[in-house]
Amino acid sequence: MFSWFANPLRFMRLSNWLAPLCYALAALLIGWGLWQGLWVVPKDEYQGGDIMRVMFIHVPAAWLAMASYMAMAVMSFIWFIWRHEVADIAAKSIAPLGAVWTAICLATGSIWGKPTWGTWWQWDDARMMSVLFMFFLFLGYMALRASMDTRQKAARAGAILAMVGAINVPLIKFSVDLFTSLHQDSSVITADGPKMAAVYLWPLLASGLGHTLLFAGLTQTLMRAEIWDRRTAQANAKLMAEG
Amino acid sequence: MSPAPIFSAFRQALGEAWAGGAGALLPLGFFAGAAVLVPLGIGTDPQTLRAVGPGILWVALALSSLVTLERIFQADTEDGTLDLWLQTGAPASAIAAAKTFAHWLAAGLPLALLSPLLALMFQAEASTDLLRNAALYGLGGLAFYFWGGVGAALSATVRRGGLLISLIALPLYVPTAIFGALSMTHGPGSESAPLFLAASTLFALAAAPFAMAAALRLAAD
Amino acid sequence: MRRGVTIPLLSATGLGMIRGERVLFTGVSLTLEAGQSLVLRGSNGAGKTTLLRILAGLTRPEAGEVSRNATHHWFAHREGLKPHETPRTHLGLWAKAWGSGADPEAVLARVGLKRPADVPARYLSAGQRRRTALGRLLLEQRQIWMLDEPYTALDSEGRELVLELIEAHLKTGGGLIAAIHGESGFVPSGEVVL
Numbered sequence: 001m002f003s004w005f006a007n008p009l010r011f012m013r014l015s016n017w018l019a020p021l022c023y024a025l026a027a028l029l030i031g032w033g034l035w036q037g038l039w040v041v042p043k044d045e046y047q048g049g050d051i052m053r054v055m056f057i058h059v060p061a062a063w064l065a066m067a068s069y070m071a072m073a074v075m076s077f078i079w080f081i082w083r084h085e086v087a088d089i090a091a092k093s094i095a096p097l098g099a100v101w102t103a104i105c106l107a108t109g110s111i112w113g114k115p116t117w118g119t120w121w122q123w124d125d126a127r128m129m130s131v132l133f134m135f136f137l138f139l140g141y142m143a144l145r146a147s148m149d150t151r152q153k154a155a156r157a158g159a160i161l162a163m164v165g166a167i168n169v170p171l172i173k174f175s176v177d178l179f180t181s182l183h184q185d186s187s188v189i190t191a192d193g194p195k196m197a198a199v200y201l202w203p204l205l206a207s208g209l210g211h212t213l214l215f216a217g218l219t220q221t222l223m224r225a226e227i228w229d230r231r232t233a234q235a236n237a238k239l240m241a242e243g
Numbered sequence: 244m245s246p247a248p249i250f251s252a253f254r255q256a257l258g259e260a261w262a263g264g265a266g267a268l269l270p271l272g273f274f275a276g277a278a279v280l281v282p283l284g285i286g287t288d289p290q291t292l293r294a295v296g297p298g299i300l301w302v303a304l305a306l307s308s309l310v311t312l313e314r315i316f317q318a319d320t321e322d323g324t325l326d327l328w329l330q331t332g333a334p335a336s337a338i339a340a341a342k343t344f345a346h347w348l349a350a351g352l353p354l355a356l357l358s359p360l361l362a363l364m365f366q367a368e369a370s371t372d373l374l375r376n377a378a379l380y381g382l383g384g385l386a387f388y389f390w391g392g393v394g395a396a397l398s399a400t401v402r403r404g405g406l407l408i409s410l411i412a413l414p415l416y417v418p419t420a421i422f423g424a425l426s427m428t429h430g431p432g433s434e435s436a437p438l439f440l441a442a443s444t445l446f447a448l449a450a451a452p453f454a455m456a457a458a459l460r461l462a463a464d
Numbered sequence: 465m466r467r468g469v470t471i472p473l474l475s476a477t478g479l480g481m482i483r484g485e486r487v488l489f490t491g492v493s494l495t496l497e498a499g500q501s502l503v504l505r506g507s508n509g510a511g512k513t514t515l516l517r518i519l520a521g522l523t524r525p526e527a528g529e530v531s532r533n534a535t536h537h538w539f540a541h542r543e544g545l546k547p548h549e550t551p552r553t554h555l556g557l558w559a560k561a562w563g564s565g566a567d568p569e570a571v572l573a574r575v576g577l578k579r580p581a582d583v584p585a586r587y588l589s590a591g592q593r594r595r596t597a598l599g600r601l602l603l604e605q606r607q608i609w610m611l612d613e614p615y616t617a618l619d620s621e622g623r624e625l626v627l628e629l630i631e632a633h634l635k636t637g638g639g640l641i642a643a644i645h646g647e648s649g650f651v652p653s654g655e656v657v658l
Contacts, residue, residue: 133414140411147401150484156461157397161411164393164454168415171443175418178432178439179425230485237485251561255546262548323542326522330538331561464523 006084008227015220022217029210036203044200054112059204060211061105065131068098068215069138073166076159086223088155089230091162092145093222097215099138105131126180130173137165151230248333253341255324256315260349270307270350271357277303278361289366296365297376297427300358304351304380305416308387309409311350315342315392316399316455320462325399329463335456340448343392343455351388355381376427379437383423386444389451390415396458418443472497473534473608473639474519480527481514488514489658490527496608501630501640503648506658512643513540513612515658519641520610534639536608541616543597547586551577551596554585555603564604571599575625590617601629609633611642615649623649 037056044052075091078084109128110120122128144161148154281299282292316339319325328338358380359373367373394411398404422443426436472495480490488511496502504512517523519530520538545554555568572581575595585593594617601609614626627649630640642648 133417136410136414140407140414143407143410144397147398147404147407149400152482152484153400153461153464156464157458160454160457160461161397164450165414167450168418171418171446172414175421175439175443178436179421233485237487241487245563247563248561251557255549255557258548258553259546262546318546321542322546323540323544324546326517326520326538326540326542327544327558329522330520330536463517 006082006086008086008089011086012224012227015224019217019220019224022213022220026210026214026217029206029213031210033203033207033210037200037207041199041203049115051112051115054108055200056203056207058105058108058112060208061101061108062127062131063208064211064215065098065102065105065134067212068094068101069134069169070166072098072141073162076162077166079155080159080163088159089223089226090219091158092154093219093226095138095142095145095158097218097222099135099142101211101215102131102135102138106135124180126173126177129176129180133172133176134169137169141165246333246337248328248331249337249341252328252333252338253345256342256345257349259315259318260311260346270311271353273310274303274307274354274357275361277306279364282365293366296362296367298424299365300361300380301383301420301423304354304358304384305387305420307354308351308384308391309394309405309412311346312388312391312395313405313408315346316396316459316462317401317404320399325459325463329460335459336452339392339396339455339459340389340452343388343451346392347385347388351384352381355384379423379426379440382444383419383440386419386440386447387412387416389447390419393451393454393458396455396462399459399462419447470497471533473500474530474532474536474641476519476528476530478528479515479518479525479530481511481518481523482526483514492528492656492658494654494656496639496641497653498607498637498639499634500653501634501642501650502654502656503652504641504643504656504658508645510658512645512658515656516540516610516612516641516643532608534607536610537601537604537606538610539597539601539614540610540612543593544600545585545593545596547584549585550580550582551585551588551592551599552581554596555599558600559603562604566603568599568603571602574602575599576621591619591622594618595622595625598626598629601633605636607638609638609640609642611640611644613645614642615644615646 033056038053041053043050072091072094075087075094079087079091106128109125109131113122113125113128114120117125141158141161145154145158148157278299281295285291285295316325319328329335331338355377358377362373362376363369391408391412393415394408395404397411398407401407419440422436422440425433426440427433474496475494477493479492481488492515494502504515506512514523518525519532520536521530521532549557551572552568555571558564559566559568572578575598577592577595577599580588580592583592585596588596598614609630614630615623618626630650634640642652
């Protein structure tokens with residue numbers, strides 16, 4: 001199944017229409033979600049009043065911080081086993097985007113935290129802490145790739161690190177959970193089904209899906225740029241060899 | 244397959260660790276120096292020092308492991324030793340583990356042994372707790388060395404690899420730092436923390452050598 | 465294995481290598497039989513060292529296969545010597561690591577390192593370090609020798625020594641692959657031009 005996607009040409013054809021589609025749907029979903037979230041739904045005094053509306057960006061960003069790291073690790077694994085170049089390109093492209101969404105999550109969490117906790121940074125919040133370490137994992141991944149001298153080595157080193165990070169994420173999360181006593185449970189999805197008020201739930205889901213699609217679209221665009229970049233470099237190398 | 248190459252790699256690494264920079268004195272000096280800076284920075288109130296002491300020592304231990312590890316695989320790629328070890332036919336993971344263990348023995352264990360002395364300077368009561376804590380520092384240090392070794396192996400061909408090792412290893416140090424510091428408190432969760440510390444160290448010992456092996460093969464490539 | 469067919473010490477087919485976007489070489493095939501010597505030729509940066517590393521199993525080729533049917537010795541630019549090691553401890557360490565049971569003292573005498581045998585490598589001259597590394601080849605009988613620029617940093621006496629060792633090795637049925645930029649000093653059985 002992976003081999004079908006592994007062909008760069010096929011990817012270029014696919015992303016040619018899929019990426020714009022992702023952007024269009026993302027614009028609709030995020031637009032509707034934000035409009036609902038910022039103007040329509042009632043504010044929740046318990047969650048800090050109007051400031052809780054930052055949730056419609058914060059929660060999708062938190063979801064993407066985790067999901068994008070896992071996606072990067074899975075792509076690295078596929079590259080490591082099958083050496084499909086597109087998988088490496090995907091992992092490379094996800095990293096900076098994942099770092100940006102992780103940073104957005106940290107920033108919005110901090111903004112939300114100031115009025116509710118009374119502080120910009122709450123060391124007791126397990127999720128903020130986990131996301132912070134996620135941020136460092138992304139930074140380390142990008143720094144390592146950047147310091148390798150060929151793209152083949154960057155791919156190998158990056159894949160090793162992404163997989164090492166992935167097997168450590170559960171342990172990091174567990175230790176951080178143990179470290180913090182004061183933390184809210186993730187409230188969108190629980191064992192009894194979604195328990196959050198429906199007025200919040202739908203805009204939140206729309207926003208989450210929208211962010212995911214935006215992320216997917218941007219990943220494809222970065223991947224396309226990377227593929228063009230590699231083709232250009234290859235063509236240049238060929239010209240140099242001939243001339 | 245004979246285990247002889249693994250023992251030889253261990254012996255060579257031990258010799259290297261002792262020969263390079265006054266033996267264990269250098270990491271010890273760094274460890275003590277980093278710890279001693281803290282009271283200068285946060286003040287000398289005995290109450291505060293007693294509270295932060297164990298945590299400061301964990302941080303100092305993590306930092307000195309990073310400083311020690313910076314060169315262990317980089318030197319091997321530069322002097323050609325890595326090529327020789329990879330051609331012995333012994334598993335690269337075993338060689339990497341032997342080398343890392345040797346460096347822990349030469350630099351990490353002495354730090355743990357010195358910790359009771361530093362703990363006293365941080366106003367800890369002189370009791371058998373200090374010896375228990377020393378054992379925990381030794382155990383946690385092992386995890387630091389193995390995950391740090393992954394960072395060191397990945398950046399073996401990188402100039403100024405030391406900064407990169409820190410960035411790579413920092414998130415991997417989190418569980419050890421948390422379990423380690425928690426196991427020296429008396430609050431809730433402190434009874435089970437040493438067990439978690441031991442478990443996460445075992446995990447490091449089991450998983451890190453394979454990552455190091457893959458990274459070393461890349462460094463030789 | 466079928467009888468009557470000699471198995472080559474080493475054979476490689478269709479080797480290709482890319483560094484970054486640069487194609488170093490493609491379609492390199494070679495065989496090394498017992499008693500043969502192959503010299504790798506090519507200008508600087510043509511990929512001689514890379515090819516040798518691929519043959520030794522250190523570098524993964526982008527294309528092609530290598531099959532090694534005998535053990536090999538490796539002798540390259542980087543001697544594999546730690547600054548704190550002396551020629552004596554170095555050879556002793558590798559004799560132990562390989563379980564060869566060879567006497568390092570005899571090897572030290574053969575490569576002319578009797579006098580500086582106990583000097584740490586950081587005080588040795590480049591030539592003395594090369595001789596120490598050369599000594600490793602004598603610790604254990606291995607059928608394939610892979611040498612990367614074996615004459616680098618050696619004086620005329622040292623070159624003479626390398627040649628003697630190579631001739632003795634070939635006579636006993638060993639095979640040799642060497643990357644040599646200038647004069648090889650012996651008549652190779654074949655050349656691989658990159």
